[in-house]
Amino acid sequence: MTGMTGSRIAWLRWLLPAAAVLAVTAGAAVVKGVGAAADPQLPARTAAQLLTDLQTARLEGLSGTVTQRADLGLPALPGLGGQGSSDLASLISGTHTLRVWYSGPSSARVALLGTLGESDIITNGRDVWIWSSRDNSAIHRTLPAPEAAAPPLNPSMLPTTPQEAAAAVLAAIDPSTVVTTSGSARVAGRAAYELTLAPRDRDSLISRVTVAIDAAEQVPLRVRVFATSTAEAAIEIAFTQVTFARPGAEHFRFNPPPGAKVTEQQAQPEKAKPDEAKPDQAKPDGPPPVAVVGRGWTAVLAARPGGAATSSPSSSANDPASGTGLGGLMQHLPAVQGSWGSGRLLSSRLFSVLVTDDGRILVGAVTPQRLIQAAADPAAALKPAGA
Amino acid sequence: MADLAISATLPKPRPVSGRFLASELLLIFGRRRNWAGMAVLAAMPVIVSVANKIDPPTGGGGEGPDFFSAITSNGLFVALAALSIELPLFLPLAVATIAGDSIAGEANLGTLRYLLSVPVHRTRMLVVKFTAIVIFAFAATLLVAGTGVLMGTVLFGGGDLTLLSGTQISFGEGLLRLFAVCVYLAVCLSAVGAIGLFVSTLTEQPIGATIAIMILTVGSFILDNIPQLDWLHPYLLVHNWLNFGDLLRDPVAWDGISTGLLSAGAYILVFVTAAWARFSARDVTS
CATH class of the missing domain: 2.50.20.10 (Lipoprotein localisation LolA/LolB/LppX)
Incomplete structure (x- = not known):
């Protein structure tokens, strides 16, 4: 009506937003492409x-x-x-x-x-x-304090x-x-x-x-x-x-802001530890219920958290809370069994976890089959020390 | 930034007339229903601050929405908490109402053909309409933040502000950062306004345009929360909105901010030109 030009012109106007879409996608591609540019030419190195x-x-x-x-x-x-x-x-x-x-x-x-x-x-x-x-x-x-006072790269x-x-x-x-x-x-x-x-x-x-x-x-x-x-x-x-x-x-530089909850923690390697009053609790006499089966990439770590409950009170305090949460999750995991007993298996892309019914946990970056084999290994049986 | 995008892409016979823009702004800020909308926007920081004053959080931290646990320590957090509460719905809804109304509202009332019968180029009219939407986006964001600062400093006092990184800055610098947050969010909301302007040229029903914009905004919030669609997330309208938190780090993480501004700029460019293509060729019969 008001100076309406033909429908051909009207159609041509859509070229502008189309060009805008192209410009935006091209711009995004350039921004993304910076990281994915062609591999650089470098002199070979072993x-x-x-x-x-x-x-x-x-x-x-x-x-x-x-x-x-x-x-x-x-x-x-x-x-x-x-x-x-x-x-x-x-x-x-x-x-x-x-x-x-x-x-x-x-x-x-x-x-x-x-x-x-x-x-x-x-x-x-x-x-x-x-x-x-x-x-x-x-x-x-x-x-x-750095003990030898020596720089790490001496x-x-x-x-x-x-x-x-x-x-x-x-x-x-x-x-x-x-x-x-x-x-x-x-x-x-x-x-x-x-x-x-x-x-x-x-x-x-x-x-x-x-x-x-x-x-x-x-x-x-x-x-x-x-x-x-x-x-x-x-x-x-x-x-x-x-x-x-x-x-x-x-x-x-960090100063905790006023109102923040600040927790002071002692560093793990404590020098005052040897004269601790309860050495039997800090370090159980028997070997800790942990074993490694296999070596290198396919090493499997076997542990018996239940066995640790007597030796470390702090972990036993944590166990009930995490145990109930895990218990619900365990129900959904596939059950497996072998000569070693039975248990539940969690498998992910990079690692597998086997929780046996007798309280052992086996973890490794290995296939579930290998983990089940490892569970049968006598070293992974982890007879509870003193029990 | 929004104006730059337009002047760079659209042929503009004359600079935007101040009188036309002023009458458009008068229309937006003079309407009683828009007053009611802005009152709702301003009510949120008031509710947040009064509720926290009556029943302060018991400490512990980590409870309630973002910034809530820090409100009693500094009044500026009232503004930040109010902004993050209103960002998913109220602020986009306010901009969507104004933008949806911009063209479709005039068409619905039958005033569009009168408006176009005066010798005003359609491109210029679109530029004025979008400028008014952008000004509203800034005004709405600053209204929420301003009410928040006012209520917060009155009820909880000012003082040094703790950033997300745990470092402290002075109250003045805190105000400056809050202003930067408002500018960032207003640019993000202007992208909603650009989409709204385009949708508004498609229909004669302003409420339909507003609903369409809200479906798009809320829909992209939902899509942004589906982890299986993470390849889509960077392209979503709302994906970078919460990056405004990057302005509250020490030092400021500009990567997130510039990504958000570029994304909003891209939406504005595409949808304002689309609105132009649609509107300048449209038969106006009502």
């Missing part, structure tokens, strides 16, 4: 050379953003926040973003960014703080040159592991070499572990753990953005 690089790296400091993704094939547990949670325990499932500042072993900070929440672990000298915004609480630990303490050490490491893991370099990768926009470690044992649920090492700074930028059952990584921890500049000291 696995031994890469391990040498890792040891000779002199890291001044770094700061950056890390994305951590775990897809273990576990059922989503409502209690564990998963995606968007700032709870440190939620890291076992979902995708999480962390910010990292590092300026030497005594100045480090890791912040787990949740939706409207944050958890921080801050190391500043001998002080270690764990802050949780959701609980408005802080845990403070004081690390023991050259005289290294028995060999880094090259020899790398060769020694490779020789040591060779019986169980195939170490290869799988070329190059681009992580956080930086060129990196990729080192691949694959178990020789076919019963392992882990098909390979890859470590991307920055070509210039020799710092691991990405670690991926692949399960045999899926093509995508079951665990991936990677920098999405990184700067190799020493972060300022203000990042490592």
Whole structure:
């Protein structure tokens, strides 16, 4: 009506929003593609050379953003926040973003960014703080003074040159592991070499572990753990953005805000422990009810938490609460049996757990069949000490 | 930012006339039903602060919605708590009402053809309509935050503000951060407004347009909470809204903020141009 032009013109007008859609998708593709650009061309390096690089790296400091993704094939547990949670325990499932500042072993900070929440672990000298915004609480630990007062990287303490050490490491893991370099990768926009470690044992649920090492700074930028059952990584921890500049000291300063609940914790390696009044409780006379069956990638850890109840009162205090929660979960797990008895099996992409009816727990990054075999192993029988 | 997107993409014969915009704003802020809507928006921080004053949380922390346990420690948290409570429904609903009304409302009342009979280019009219929606989005967010700050400082006092990272900043810097949160959320809500403007050009029923926008907004909140659809999440309208928390870290995590602004800008660009394509070619009979 009001200066209406023909329907052909009207149709042409839709070219503008169409172009907008194209521009937006192209823009998004460019932003996403920065990380996935073609693999960089790097001079070839052997696995031994890469391990040498890792040891000779002199890291001044770094700061950056890390994305951590775990897809273990576990059922989503409502209690564990998963995606968007700032709870440190939620890291076992979902995708999480962390910010990292590092300026030497005594100045480090890791912040787990949740939706409207944050958890921080801050190391500043001998002080270690764990802050949780959701609980408005802080845990403070004081690390023991460095005993030998020697820097951790004292050259005289290294028995060999880094090259020899790398060769020694490779020789040591060779019986169980195939170490290869799988070329190059681009992580956080930086060129990196990729080192691949694959178990020789076919019963392992882990098909390979890859470590991307920055070509210039020799710092691991990405670690991926692949399960045999899926093509995508079951665990991936990677920098999405990184700067190799020493972060300022203000990042490592932490004073608990007023009103926050502060818990003081003693560091584990206590020197005052030997003159403790109840040595029999702290350390039971018999061997602890824990055994390892097999070795290397397919090692299976067997434990008898019920046996530990007499020796450690703190764990028995925790057991009833977790036991009732687990009890409900156990009902849904498939039952298995063998010469060793019967139990319930939890299998995920990367590990299997067997809880036997006689109170043992077996855990390993192995197939359920291997775990059941291990349960029959006399070493894993774990006869309760003194009982 | 929203205005920039338009002026860069749309042919504009003359700069937006101040008089036209002023009359449009008068229409939005003068209507009694919009007054009622804004009163509802402002009521939430009042309820939150008074309820916390009468029955303060017993400590322990971690209880109630986000920022609730911190309200009694600093009045600024009333504003943040109110914003995060109203973000899923009230704020988008307010913007959706205004945006859904923008074109469809005039068509429904029969005033659109009169409006178009005056010598105003349709493009210019659309620019004015969208500018008014953006101004409303800012006003609505600042209204919630402002009422929150007022109620909070009166009932709980000001003082240093504890950030999510556990560090403290002064009250003044806290106000600045809160203002940045408001700007970020207003840009996000302007994306709702852009979708609303487009939907509003499709229909003559303003209530239908508003409902359609709300279905889209609430629908994307639901989709955003389905973990199996995580490949879809980055593209959802509301996915980055809660990133406003990144402004409350030390140092500010700009990654999340810029992602959110880019996403909102993309929605605005696409839907404002779509509204233009639809509206400038539409037969107006009512």
